[in-house]
Amino acid sequence: MAAARVSVSWCGLCLLLAAVLCAVHNAKALEIHVPNELFVENGTYAKLPCSFKSTDNPGNTTSVTWTYTEEGSSSSGHVIFHYIGGRPFTGQVHRFKDRVTWAGDISNRDVSIKIDKITFKDNGTYSCSVMNPPDISFTPKQIKLRVVEKDNLPASNVPFLVGIICAVIGGLLIIALIVFAVVITKKKRATKNYTGGDGGQTESLMSPVKQPPRRSPSDTKALVTGAPSGTVQGPVIYAQLDHSGKAGNQINKSETVVYADIRKNC
Structure with missing residues (x-):
């Protein structure tokens, strides 16, 4: 009877161990990211950053635990903060x-904490x-x-990064x-070539129309002076006059009379 009970107990223990092993095997590891070292000025506050990556979305079952180990101590640490079910809980360390x-x-997988009134302790x-x-x-x-005085804080990389950003922006400008x-130079050259590249056609179109030379009064006088001298006979009109005093169509005496004798001297 006792042997049967022992065998049953071993069977149950084996089943429990197998279930735990299966759970551990199926569980996937998270990726937690924190800085290796953090310098803080004495008398200020310290924000301890911590984030994680997980295949599943965080929810009410997500839990976070922060522990503290004094410098030079070999203990496993003391819980100073705990977060579960969407609620934060402080630890049992009186100093914190x-x-x-x-x-x-x-929701953003950020599980950072803040510690006020930082001291060297x-x-x-x-x-x-x-x-x-x-x-x-x-x-x-x-x-x-690392809690230090203000003068012992390591140089910040912010000015260096700002200088790099300004240099990049200046280079782009x-x-x-x-x-x-x-681009402006190319446009000016293209406009100049278009204006003067037609063989002077544009210039000829824009130039004033050449007028024939005007003759001066002296030229007209020369033309008049150069005309042949002498008397110019104008047109002569002739008519026949009847001196008989008789009516009729018969003309007894007639003579040629010059009605007009136009003469023109040039």
Whole structure:
């Protein structure tokens, strides 16, 4: 009887182990992304960024856990923040109570947190762990937090990036001006060639019409002076006159009378 009970117990344990192994095998790993190191000015706040990639959309079953390990400690860490079912929960570490707040957006797969009133005591390692069933993360990602004075903060890359952006914009503007100047020059040359490339036809059409030379009064006088001299006989009209005093058609005496003798001297 006891042997039967032992066999049944082993069968149940084997089935449970097989189910766990199947669940682990079918589970897909998440991809968690955090910076390796973060420098923060003493007395300010620190935003610990963390994001993840998953094949399934996040929902009420998505959970996030943040833990803290003091610098130089070998412990597994203490939970300082937990998020599940769309609600945030603070951890049991008294030093972080009322200082840690949710700063993420679960719909955008952002699970960042914010820690106010940062001091040198907050130096250490912060771990971000995410579970989004059926995807799970077996290994949390860690951030090394370095609290320093303002003068010891590393140089920001923002001015460098701004300089690069300004240089790129300036280069594009110069290229645009060069292209514009080339286009204008080509248009001017094309207009000039079109105007003067017709063999002078346009110029001849626009030039004034040549008028015949006018003769001056001296030229007219020369023509008159050059005419042959002497008397010019004009037309002479003749008529016959009747001196008989008789009526009739018979003309007894007639003589030729000059009615007009036009003479013209030129």
